[in-house]
Structures are given as C-alpha cells and as structure tokens.
Amino acid sequence: MATCRVGFMATSACPVQRERRLRERRVRLIPPRASTSSNNNGPANKFSMDRRDVLLGLGGAAAAATVMTPGGVILPAMANPVAPPDLSKCHIATQGAPSGEDKCCPPYSMAEIIDYDFPRTPLRVRRPAHEVKEDTDYMNKYREAVKKMKELKSDHPWNFYQQALVHCAYCNGAYDQVGYPGVALQVHYSWLFLPWHRYYLHFFERILGKLIDDDTFTLPYWNFDVKEGMTMPEIFTSDENSPLYNKNSRNKDHYHPKLLDYRYGYKAGSGSNASSDDELVQLNMSYMRSTFKNSMQLPELFMGDPLRAGEPDSSGKGSGGLEGIHNGIHQFVGPTTNPHTDMGNFATAARDCMFYSLHANVDRLWHLYRNFRGNRVEFNEPDWLDASFVFYDEHERVVRVKVKDCLTPTKLRYTYEEVPIPWMGSIKVQKTKETKRKQDLNLVRISEFGTQPREIGTTPLRVMVPRPKANRRKKDKEEKVELLQIKDIQVASHGPARFDVFVAAPYGDLAGPDFGEFVGSFVKLPHKTTTEEGNNGVAKHNGKKTNLKLGLTALLEDIEAEDAEKLVVTIVPAGGDVTIGGIQLKLVQADSPRLH
Structure with a gap:
C-alpha cells in the first residue's frame, strides 16, 4: 500500500x-x-x-x-x-x-x-x-x-x-x-x-x-x-x-x-x-x-x-x-x-x-x-x-x-x-525571544523537586529533572515514549485551576532566563470529588488528585535536546490554588510504531 x-x-x-x-x-x-x-x-x-x-516488555495477548x-x-x-x-x-x-x-x-x-x-x-x-x-x-x-x-x-x-x-x-x-x-x-x-x-x-x-x-x-x-x-x-x-x-x-x-x-x-x-x-x-x-x-x-x-x-x-x-x-x-x-x-x-x-x-x-x-x-x-x-x-x-x-x-x-x-x-503542516517550534537571541544569559541555579509536595503559588516553579536516558537511538524511540509526569496534582478549592508546563535543556546545572518550550497544560473546571463515605452514608469530599502526562520524544528532537541528561521543567500558574506531589521523566512502552 x-x-x-x-x-x-x-x-x-x-x-x-x-x-x-x-x-x-x-x-x-x-x-x-x-x-x-x-x-x-x-x-x-x-x-x-x-x-x-x-x-x-510484555506484548500481545500475554x-x-x-x-x-x-x-x-x-x-x-x-x-x-x-x-x-x-x-x-x-x-x-x-x-x-x-x-x-x-x-x-x-x-x-x-x-x-x-x-x-x-x-x-x-x-x-x-x-x-x-x-x-x-x-x-x-x-x-x-x-x-x-x-x-x-x-x-x-x-x-x-x-x-x-x-x-x-x-x-x-x-x-x-x-x-x-x-x-x-x-x-x-x-x-x-x-x-x-x-x-x-x-x-x-x-x-x-x-x-x-x-x-x-x-x-x-x-x-x-x-x-x-x-x-x-x-x-x-x-x-x-x-x-x-x-x-x-x-x-x-x-x-x-x-x-x-x-x-x-x-x-x-x-x-x-x-x-x-x-x-x-x-x-x-x-x-x-x-x-x-x-x-x-x-x-x-x-x-x-x-x-x-x-x-x-x-x-x-x-x-x-x-x-x-x-x-x-x-x-x-x-x-x-x-x-x-x-x-x-x-x-x-x-x-x-x-x-x-x-x-x-x-x-x-x-x-x-x-x-x-x-x-x-x-x-x-x-x-x-x-x-x-x-x-x-x-x-x-x-x-x-x-x-x-x-x-x-x-x-x-x-x-x-x-x-x-x-x-x-x-x-510544518509549524516551527515557538521559541521564546531569549532563546532565539541566546545573549546576555542570566543563568540561575535550580534544585530538583524533592520528596515533599510543593504549592504552585503566584510565581513559576522551576525544577531540574533527571532523564531516564539521554541520546536514545531510533529503535529505542520507536519502542518507548519519553514522558513528563506531574504527579498527585491537587486543587485546594473546588473551583477552576490551570497551569502551563515548559521544558528546556539546562546549561550544565544551571537554567537559562527563559522557560523554554511550551509542552502542555493542566486545566480544571469547577469540580469536587467524592473519595469516601462519611457519617450516616453521606459522602465526604476531598480534593481530587490527578496526574498530567505529556509526551516529549518528538519535542526533544525539535529543540535538539536529546543529549541532555537533565531537563529544566517550569510550571507557570494561571489560576487556582494548586499543589503537586512530584515531577519525573520516564520511559513507557509505546502502543504503536512511530509516525514521523
């Protein structure tokens, strides 16, 4: 065909x-x-x-x-x-x-x-x-x-x-x-x-x-x-x-x-x-x-x-x-x-x-x-x-x-x-102006996420995240997808919430002044979640915990960051009181062959 x-x-x-x-x-x-x-x-x-x-690693009916x-x-x-x-x-x-x-x-x-x-x-x-x-x-x-x-x-x-x-x-x-x-x-x-x-x-x-x-x-x-x-x-x-x-x-x-x-x-x-x-x-x-x-x-x-x-x-x-x-x-x-x-x-x-x-x-x-x-x-x-x-x-x-x-x-x-x-069709990656110039870089040192949940306040949260593997070969990328996972997202109120996610390659252990490339968003409409029964069978409501997963394999090729051993991940708040439990990069078995 x-x-x-x-x-x-x-x-x-x-x-x-x-x-x-x-x-x-x-x-x-x-x-x-x-x-x-x-x-x-x-x-x-x-x-x-x-x-x-x-x-x-398992496949098919098994x-x-x-x-x-x-x-x-x-x-x-x-x-x-x-x-x-x-x-x-x-x-x-x-x-x-x-x-x-x-x-x-x-x-x-x-x-x-x-x-x-x-x-x-x-x-x-x-x-x-x-x-x-x-x-x-x-x-x-x-x-x-x-x-x-x-x-x-x-x-x-x-x-x-x-x-x-x-x-x-x-x-x-x-x-x-x-x-x-x-x-x-x-x-x-x-x-x-x-x-x-x-x-x-x-x-x-x-x-x-x-x-x-x-x-x-x-x-x-x-x-x-x-x-x-x-x-x-x-x-x-x-x-x-x-x-x-x-x-x-x-x-x-x-x-x-x-x-x-x-x-x-x-x-x-x-x-x-x-x-x-x-x-x-x-x-x-x-x-x-x-x-x-x-x-x-x-x-x-x-x-x-x-x-x-x-x-x-x-x-x-x-x-x-x-x-x-x-x-x-x-x-x-x-x-x-x-x-x-x-x-x-x-x-x-x-x-x-x-x-x-x-x-x-x-x-x-x-x-x-x-x-x-x-x-x-x-x-x-x-x-x-x-x-x-x-x-x-x-x-x-x-x-x-x-x-x-x-x-x-x-x-x-x-x-x-x-x-x-x-x-x-061919749409160019929307790079920030700072990334295009690459001049007068004001590099900053940022840490990894840590083990405790962190609140997303009014200013961006920037963390360094280690990759599971750098410089992956074509066959590896055909078989496994690289994901950015933001875990245990919880909104304090039952109202709406949003944050945007950016990734960039670091300069050694330092981050540049721009956020890098936009990769996706977490968006929540007003909602509350029943998680367990309270007294007299009446449902209690606690904040919903969810995850956000974003594919990165193609993006890292587009921004020529495949050799980076770590990535700078930036969370930009856009409304709502949000807490996240962790950020990680991982490889997950692909469902189907890659389409280029």
Whole structure:
C-alpha cells in the first residue's frame, strides 16, 4: 500500500486523500475507514497501577492477560469495564454542581433498558459552524429544531434542559458505579471522555432531526483548529432572540472577532501573550499539532488514562491532551466569576448550544487521530471496549451502548465535511525571544523537586529533572515514549485551576532566563470529588488528585535536546490554588510504531 506523508505523519492510512468518490450534497468528506476493533470486592484496588508500566516488555495477548502486583506476583487481569448506572439510584449531584443546579436525575429512572439498534439512515454530514451561517435553509431548520426541543414539557426526556441534565448526571456525580457504592460514575478525566461524548451528541442530534422530521439533519461543528473558526461561532452570538442564543451567562468580551486562545486562563496575564492575531493563530496550531504528534505512539496521552470499574476518578487518573484543550475552551466561553455557569461548569455546560458544536469538533479531532493511526484500536482490551452507558434515543427508548460500537462514526451514520487542516503542516517550534537571541544569559541555579509536595503559588516553579536516558537511538524511540509526569496534582478549592508546563535543556546545572518550550497544560473546571463515605452514608469530599502526562520524544528532537541528561521543567500558574506531589521523566512502552 502506498505511503502518504501529511506534515509530521507518514502513514498508509491517508485520511483526507483516499475515497474521494464519497459524496454527500456535493461536499468533500473526511472518509470513513473500517474499524479493527475487536469482580472487584470494593472500590479500592490495592494493586492499582499503570498497567503499561508493569507490563513493560510484555506484548500481545500475554500482556493483556496478566498484571503484576507490587510484590512481583503475576495475576490474571480480569476484565472489569465500567457498567451503565442504575437509574433508579440516581441522587443529588455531588461533584461541583452549583447551588440549585444539583438535581440532574432523568425522568425515566424505572424504564426498561434495551440494547441499541444502530441506525440504517442516510449518512449525515456535519459542517463547520462558521460556514453554515450562510446557509439559510439549514439555519432555519437548526433554529426550528432547538425551539421545538425547548418547548417540550419540562419533564419530557427530549426537552432541551432534560438533555442538558444528562451531562450533569454523568459528569457531576449523580450516579454511583454499579457495585461500588460511593464511587462516582465520571466520564471526564479518563479514556471514557471521548466515546461517551460521541454517543451523547449522536442521540441529541438524532432527537433534533426527529423533531423536524429530517433524518439528514446534523449539528454544526466549531472548527476551532483553523483561523476562520477561531472565534465563537456567530450563529450562537449574533441574535439574542434566536433559540440558539444562551441568555444565562457567557463571557461577552470573547465574542467575535475575539480570537480563541487555547492557553486562556482566568488569572490576569495568563494565556499565550501573543503580540498579534497571526501569532496567536500560529501558537494555537502549534499546540494542536504537538498534541497529536506527541501522542501518536501512546493513546492515553490523547484519550486519557484507563478507568476500570471500582476505580474512583480521584485515584490519580489523568485527562488526555485533547480534553485539556477542550477544558480551556470551556473556560474561554464561560464567565470569569464563580460558579462559571453555563459553559464554565460541567453541571450546566450543555444548556448552551455552543457546547454541542464544541464537542462536535472534539469528536472530529478524535476521528482524525484514529485515521492518522490507521484506525488502530486505541486500547485493545475489554475494560475499554466493553465499557457501556445508557441514553434516551429518538424513539423514546432507554438504550444501552458500548464503547466498541462507536469507534467508527459511519456506524452511527454521520461523518464530517473535509476542510483544510493547516496545523498538520510544518509549524516551527515557538521559541521564546531569549532563546532565539541566546545573549546576555542570566543563568540561575535550580534544585530538583524533592520528596515533599510543593504549592504552585503566584510565581513559576522551576525544577531540574533527571532523564531516564539521554541520546536514545531510533529503535529505542520507536519502542518507548519519553514522558513528563506531574504527579498527585491537587486543587485546594473546588473551583477552576490551570497551569502551563515548559521544558528546556539546562546549561550544565544551571537554567537559562527563559522557560523554554511550551509542552502542555493542566486545566480544571469547577469540580469536587467524592473519595469516601462519611457519617450516616453521606459522602465526604476531598480534593481530587490527578496526574498530567505529556509526551516529549518528538519535542526533544525539535529543540535538539536529546543529549541532555537533565531537563529544566517550569510550571507557570494561571489560576487556582494548586499543589503537586512530584515531577519525573520516564520511559513507557509505546502502543504503536512511530509516525514521523
């Protein structure tokens, strides 16, 4: 099969060039590809660990069938996928819902649950939001569908606000995991994030189509990864009388023509600090490109950490890079004041029509990621593939769905109109001015992190971190990914938080005056985590601990730092009271061959 080179990627799956014959409504589509997918006794798992670490060196079925305990004993790795919630046991949302917004339970708690019968309707084509504004027929249909949805009885499962509560229930702790009382079912911060939201949009979109009797209707996607789409879509902001307009709360200072900043934070002075709109566009595209490039070998860097039944989301799980960018956009749209409703808070975000277009593009970016990897299954294990959820469909049935059945959008009968992807091309590493000059260096001595947790205050934290191995050979880099891991991140309050991460090669044991190269961000929306039961079965809340993992293999090549035995890591605060437990560099077994 011929090889295709697209920017940094060389792959036999040329996602935006093959199958040009596919046409819907005379538009070019991102072509579909065939998918290759194929009992704990309590919430705490004393053998909890990163399976990729303990199985380093094992491969294939043997790796999937065993897990090693800290004592070196190899045990069978029993499948334990997250199961759908018991709808009859839905309760007040316990994870960060604003006062008065914590009643998220659906009106169909006693309904029969059936397996979803996947549609056989015409292929629907999602188009960019900044382009559909000129399509009068489409916009009339979109406004009519949302208007009808909002006019339904308040307790009808199709009602717009009932649909928004589905997100609140799954994302703010209204359900416990079945079999694990007190362990919240949470679909953020893990490998469940992208498949759950894919299904959520699928059913929302099909209900809208049902309301206007149009089985070709699709949601528009906010194409925020191209310059033309890097503002809030005007279809949601230009007409305050439109059903698409959110009258509750948004940051109106960020309406068109204000450009989206992927590194936006609530703290004054945070963000990319670009000197021009063109520079900001380049910085955004560089961020998107590096998110893809540095995660190709290891899907958890893009998708989020594994989450198995019985594991609380406070057990050190971390979001993937795409979810981090998505969190920043939620903050950009939402208001700066607490409790940051609607878009700035998971409990209320889905009350804004812009939410669905944001997530449609997040879904599209996952689709691109899968295509770039040749549609290789990200996590070929039952704990991911058999994880399941329940939704209310367009035929007024409560249906059960599994992750393994949503890996190809065409199975859900939709695809995306193909558009240019400029960030796939050659974008230069955005070096700081000081790095470019390399003059008048004011070198400073910095220490290693140490053994005790450290607070991220108002000034940057800089530490020296030893690398596991310098000057790695090509074969080694094909087999193992170098990661920067920031461990045991804890936010003191239940509010939002953010910090940005930079790396640089040191000058011996000294650090230069600039922070080096931006590698990623930790972004948290308002949220609190149930970690254990208190008196009388009432849940206690403690700050969630999480990890941030960032791939460095490609970046170190870009900045010519492969020979460095240590790296200077700089944490730049951008809001929130944050403590971190440690910083380390490590090598992790790659999932797939490297794409250059």
